[in-house]
Amino acid sequence: MLSWERLRVLAAVAEHGSIAAAAAALHVTGPAVTQQIRKLEREARVALIEPDGRGVRLTAAGHIAAQAARGAARLVGQAERSLATMDGQVVGPLRIGALNSSFGPLLGPALRALTDEHPEVVPTARSGEAVDMVPLLFTRDLDLVIVESWSSLPVRVPPRIRLEPLTVHEIALAVSARHPLARHDTMTLAEVRDEVWTACRPGTDHHDAQLQAMRRHGIEPDIRYVVDDFLTQMTLVAEGLAVTLVPRPAVADSPGVRLLPVTPGLTRTIAMATREGPATPVVEALTARLREVAGLASP
Structure with a gap:
């Protein structure tokens, strides 16, 4: 089963364009981002990022996983808002x-x-x-x-x-x-x-x-x-x-x-x-x- 937290990290890399920018947005270190993506790759049994000069880019599988993660994030956000506004408290x-x-x-x-x-x-x-x-x-x-x-x-x-x-x-x-x-x-x-x-x-x-x-x-x-x-x-x-x-x-x-x-x-x-x-x-x-x-x- 793919980890939601690791998918969230991959989505951040896709959105911000680099490991460093994703780490800054998530308020964690660059190695922590890399480690989470490597674990996600083992779960998915496929490479999700690949070297691109001094940085990285998403593979085709990485783009599919990141798109799924963005969709999941929207659903989680909707659930949070619905639960929070259910009784207006x-x-x-x-x-x-x-x-x-x-x-x-x-x-x-x-x-x-x-x-x-x-x-x-x-x-x-x-x-x-x-x-x-x-x-x-x-x-x-x-x-x-x-x-x-x-x-x-x-x-x-x-x-x-x-x-x-x-x-x-x-x-x-x-x-x-x-x-x-x-x-x-x-x-x-x-x-x-x-x-x-x-x-x-x-x-x-x-x-x-x-x-x-x-x-x-x-x-x-x-x-x-x-x-x-x-x-x-x-x-x-x-x-x-x-x-x-x-x-x-x-x-x-x-x-x-x-x-x-x-x-x-x-x-x-x-x-x-x-x-x-x-x-x-x-x-x-x-x-x-x-x-x-x-x-x-x-x-």
């Missing part, structure tokens, strides 16, 4: 991915309201970047992901993922209150091309969007302080060691820091990403609470 596990800065002002209050109203919901949450978390919606390792999308670098989501904006934040230039620039009312990025910068680590949505915004103005920033935490960045800014671009609400009232509007303006949209199709009651309940916290009316 808001109960059970709720798996969430979110960017760090959304936990306090948005996700935390929404989860508190949700669990107060529905104590049998069991939420879990992990922080991360959209590029890593959104694929986990397909594998059902996550039910909802909160992402950010800068006007300088809009987030891209694959087909069959629904993206709903929750709130829009102004991006401001953070400088020390003692910095000569603090006397200005607004700033252009060209005026701060020679400053030392602090930024999140490369590969994060925030870092890449900030870098893209600056490069549009011909600026290659001198980033000397790589820090993911906004409050730590504000400490560096307050000491006059660096400047940075930050969403205004995330660092409001930081002592010793002046936030200046940027011309032309930059914004960051916070949005929730979910799978297309009917949502389970628990996901519907969370999205409703998130809209309430964000000050939006439910559709």
